[in-house]
Amino acid sequence: MLTPSQVEDYAQRAAAAFDDLELDILTDIARRIAKADYMTEGAQWQAERAKAMGASRQHMAERMERLMATAAPRVAVIFAQAMLDAEEQDNRFYRAAGQPEPEGIGTSAVAQQIVQSGYRRTMNTLYNLTQTRALMNNHNLPVAVQEQLGRMLDKGHMDVATGAFSYDQIVRRGIKELAAEGVDAITYPSGHTDKLETVVLRAMRTGINQTATDISQHNANTMNVDIMELSAHGGARTGDGGQDFTNHSWWQGKLVSLSGQPGYLTLKDIGLGDVRGFAGANCRHNWHPYWPGISKPAYTQAMLDDYNAPKFPYNGQMLTEEQADRRQRALERQIRRWKREYVLAKETDQPDLQSHAAGRLAAARGRLNDFLQQTGRHKQQLRETVPGFGRSEASSAVWAARR
Incomplete structure (x- = not known):
């Protein structure tokens, strides 16, 4: 298992591999805004705009291809470190309960496949983000950035044409907008846009946590462990507020039975496999093995209550x-x-x-x-x-x- 703070730390470190891409795109857009001839009229402006957009698209494609080649090995190292850390955390619970430890990632072919699968799943999410084709009707990074640049160029041209702003004011406004908002990464059919920073961190947080969860579950199945204790943290999402899997604050810190034993939460209760539930998108909850009558609970009700107390x-x-x-x-x-x-x-x-x-x-x-x-x-x-x-x-x- 990984603690919620460890999940966040590893996710932040992995996401940092993509920070250069964001700044590179922001800088490219800013330069094109600064170089645009907003006084050009009619068809000439459309040609000027198309030229800027085409050059930006080519630059971005080349930059993203280089980035994926350099970021992947960095993320792979962080992924491996996170899973070894998760394995050691689990082993502490096995040792504390006087139980034999499961086979380690270093020698278990199945565990290695789980780690590799989680890593590939995470990187594929970001690889698909950089492709020009639309997935599920979403505008991915190249298209979203082009739309962002186009909007800023057109707004600048209109403001100059109407005399509302000077050239310097338009450039300053564009730079301030880029710095404040960041790079558009995905535009959904609803019109909502996610920023690159948000998308990358969410993918890393989800991928790392899900893979650590899978490793713990694999070890539990291998060692005939049925009961798992869920981790807990302050600020857990409440979903619809009811006693269901969308309300993470309701099930966090409790015991869950992998086989569905009576008297414990079930996998369905916590929503394993649902994007809104345990180990879903952006979730930092994990779990570790627990032996009734032997293990000491990691959380008391007072501790769980304290997570939401003002302090x-x-x-x-x-x-x-x-x-x-x-x-x-x-x-x-x-x-x-x-x-x-x-x-x-x-x-x-x-x-x-x-x-x-x-x-x-x-x-x-x-x-x-x-x-x-x-x-x-x-x-x-x-x-x-x-x-x-x-x-x-x-x-x-x-x-x-x-x-």
Whole structure:
């Protein structure tokens, strides 16, 4: 098994392999917005637009092909580390109960196949994302990005034609929009669009957790273990609020029988295999073996109740773990936003906007530091990282903010 925090940590590390792609696409769009001749009229504008769109599409196709070749080995290493960690966590429960340990991943052909299958499933999700063909009527990454660039170019052209904005204002607005919103990755038939950062992290979180869950279940079946204890964490989703598999806070921390023994939850109760249930999309819950009468429960009812109790002081209020986590991630997103804006402004030679982003970045960092100091929570450096914003950029941003 993996703990919820381990699932998140491994997912963040694996998703970081795709951060370069996001910044590369953002930079490419920003450059094309900055180079566009918005004063061109009629058919000439359509030719200008088509040229920019075609060049962008070719650049993106080449970049994505290189990325998948370089990211796959990095993600494979992280996947292997996560599964070895999950195996060791399970083995601790076997040892604590005085039970023999199952055959390890290193020698079990079946366990190796489970890991490889989980890895391929996860990477195929992201590989399909980068293809030009539509899957289930969705617009995938190349099409979604083209639509995003087209909208920004057309809006800029219209605003210049009507005299509503100057060229510089349009470029600044485009850079700020890109930095704030990120790259469009999937557009669904409903019109809803998921961002690249969201899609990649969701795929990694789901893939890693599901594979660890499968390994634990395989070991349990091999060792004739029938009862599994579900993990628990603060801020678990509540679904429809009823006692069913969509309400993760209802079944977390409880015991489930793989065979459906009376007196325990069943696999149907927790929704194993359903995207909304246990080990479904974005779920961080896992499980470990449990022997009634021998094992000590990992959770008491008091512990489960405490997960949803307000216990983080912030600005005169007490936040639950879910509220505190949501607030911290919002502050971290702001830091990434201003870092992206700083990098994009630098790439498109917008010194004023670059200085503005540096000032906003300093303020965002101050807000996060204040939050961490008040709540006693820890800094998550990986969540603040933006490719292209290294020590040199950080130093320059500090001086710009001071000025």
